[in-house]
Amino acid sequence: MSLIQADQLTKIYGKGDTAVTALDHVNLTVNAGEFVAVMGPSGCGKSTLLHLLGGLDRPSSGGVIIDSHNLTDLADAKLTELRRRKIGFVFQFFNLIPVLDATENAALPLTLDGLSPAKAKARANEWLTKVGLGNRLRNRPDQLSGGQQQRVAIARALVADPALILADEPTGNLDTRASDEIAALLRQVSDDWGRAVLMVTHDPRLAAYADRIVFLKDGTIVDETRLEAQKAGNSDLVRGKMEAMA
Numbered sequence: 001m002s003l004i005q006a007d008q009l010t011k012i013y014g015k016g017d018t019a020v021t022a023l024d025h026v027n028l029t030v031n032a033g034e035f036v037a038v039m040g041p042s043g044c045g046k047s048t049l050l051h052l053l054g055g056l057d058r059p060s061s062g063g064v065i066i067d068s069h070n071l072t073d074l075a076d077a078k079l080t081e082l083r084r085r086k087i088g089f090v091f092q093f094f095n096l097i098p099v100l101d102a103t104e105n106a107a108l109p110l111t112l113d114g115l116s117p118a119k120a121k122a123r124a125n126e127w128l129t130k131v132g133l134g135n136r137l138r139n140r141p142d143q144l145s146g147g148q149q150q151r152v153a154i155a156r157a158l159v160a161d162p163a164l165i166l167a168d169e170p171t172g173n174l175d176t177r178a179s180d181e182i183a184a185l186l187r188q189v190s191d192d193w194g195r196a197v198l199m200v201t202h203d204p205r206l207a208a209y210a211d212r213i214v215f216l217k218d219g220t221i222v223d224e225t226r227l228e229a230q231k232a233g234n235s236d237l238v239r240g241k242m243e244a245m246a
Helices: 046-053 076-086 102-112 117-130 146-158 176-191 234-245
Strands: 002-013 020-031 035-039 061-066 087-091 164-168 196-200 212-217 220-226
Touching: 002 046, 002 196, 020 046, 020 196, 020 220, 035 046, 035 176, 046 061, 046 164, 046 196, 076 087, 087 146, 102 117, 102 146, 117 146, 146 164, 146 176, 164 176, 176 196
Parallel strands: 035 196, 035 212, 087 164, 164 196
Antiparallel strands: 002 020, 002 061, 212 220
16 A cells, blocks of 8 residues: 655756756655665765655655645645654654653654643653663663664654654664664564655665665666565675666
């Protein structure tokens, strides 16, 4: 079942001679519960695609439908509400609030949506426990490792029970071990908790955790590869595709 449908999605920055086409008539479908990685060289439009799919930016033309909602037709207030309830975001720099502990950070989307603090914290604690931080609920970000901070961010992304998780270079600030742990956790988000995951990454090893990889170059999709689950050679296959695009 299709959760995301991007149709002829285009984003152009600037006008006239200074115009830059970041995304050029991209068509993409992501199914419910599917884990999709987006790869490509720097400046190819990966983050632009993620921002348009998440309603963080508006396309120049084309459209995005998420769970039967056409983002192009939504007013700003409705778009904000949809992002808060249907989409969870995970970013490279965690974006945690330093003065709040893990529970308060993870509960924030529910608190902003009007849920009582007690219920929001209870839900946050459930998700923090699921992502392996049940013993770190009261710790602030400066008391957590980078990998633990990203786990808080993933719990925060999941706390409102969204259908879709968008992850933009979620391991970019982590060492190899923590990166693998976060990629495995996102795999669990898809397999065990049934969320669609779309992850932008430059790392073939991490992309190998996905069901499917979309390769972007110069703002267009140039290849799509479906991976066999947990196959040892997946990362080498992805690396070879990336080298061929360079």
